């Protein structure tokens with residue numbers, strides 16, 4: 257910053273005791289004129305300074321506005337490929353375009369090849385993002401062999417059979433399909449109410465086929481940065497190819513594959529891009545003998561038909577709420593390790609549970625066990641199941657009341 261030139265000296269009045277009256281008067285007059293002159297000079301300087309201040313304020317306002325725009329506008333994701341003397345070579349995610357660009361000097365010294373960065377419309381690097389492996393690890397759940405077996409799933413035997421046929425058989429014996437000349441289904445979509453065992457089914461089929469289970473929640477694919485969702489989809493399929501045999505399971509697929517709405521917000525466009533990437537991965541995945549793709553949704557009605565076309569999710573399996581028989585089986589499964597009194601009629605308890613999902617029944621069993629514990633008993637009785645049912649019903653009613661009250 258340059259310093260302003262020094263200010264004019266303050267005029268001094270020097271009066272000599274030897275001076276005559278007239279000389280003193282003249283000296284005072286001169287002093288007065290000098291003060292007026294300095295005053296004018298200072299006023300000019302003040303005007304200049306005020307003009308300069310005005311200019312600087314306009315600059316500051318402009319920069320503030322630019323900063324706001326930068327903060328609010330969408331950024332794209334890219335990886336740093338190379339740092340050269342001419343600038344930074346980055347590769348944009350989503351379209352793989354390589355660009356030579358610049359980063360501010362403060363950022364440039366921090367950049368390393370392989371870093372994930374956010375870039376603006378003109379490709380200038382705006383910020384360095386967290387380590388990608390973190391976000392990948394957070395977004396995907398990878399299990400070498402999940403511990404769910406078909407026997408742990410109650411009331412949906414038909415669905416188990418269908419899933420085995422569509423996923424397990426092609427993984428176990430791809431040659432058989434080839435010899436017969438039929439294509440196994442490309443993707444299997446499980447749909448039905450929450451908590452009915454869709455995730456369990458996907459885990460069990462991966463386990464029984466000795467396949468790695470790779471789960472990604474659709475909501476995880478809806479990302480903040482442009483291109484990031486599409487990149488995660490690519491990572492998902494790459495990871496599956498590395499770990500084959502593998503079962504990819506995309507839960508809540510409706511988050512990325514809902515019907516197009518009229519809104520044209522950028523968030524919406526980003527979701528569309530992610531879905532397009534998913535479709536293209538599925539379309540380009542002809543030789544997927546060792547990798548099977550499954551997805552689940554509670555909102556089948558919301559899905560975009562594009563994902564249901566042949567070659568994509570072309571095997572639809574409905575997983576409904578369990579009927580009385582199914583509920584009894586699920587209750588048996590969830591009480592098999594519990595010390596249940598011999599005279600308990602599990603069938604009768606199950607009959608009372610109309611509208612309960614598998615997940616609800618699992619909570620009911622735990623809650624019944626808690627009643628026995630609170631009572632200091634080691635045996636769970638029929639009355640505990642009844643008390644648990646009442647408690648869960650009360651809780652549900654309170655929840656409904658709260659919701660009604662809120663809206």
Ligand SMILES: Nc1ncnc2c1ncn2[C@@H]1O[C@H](COP(=O)(O)OP(=O)(O)OP(=O)(O)O)[C@@H](O)[C@H]1O
Pocket residue numbers: 408409410411412449450451452453454455456457507552553554586589613614615616618
């Ligand atoms: N058919 C079932 N048999 C046994 N247990 C079940 C069944 N369905 C659900 N459960 C219990 O509920 C829990 C949640 O089930 P799961 O996650 O498979 O449901 P989901 O259909 O995938 O639900 P969401 O749509 O909410 O993801 C399971 O861990 C299990 O304890």
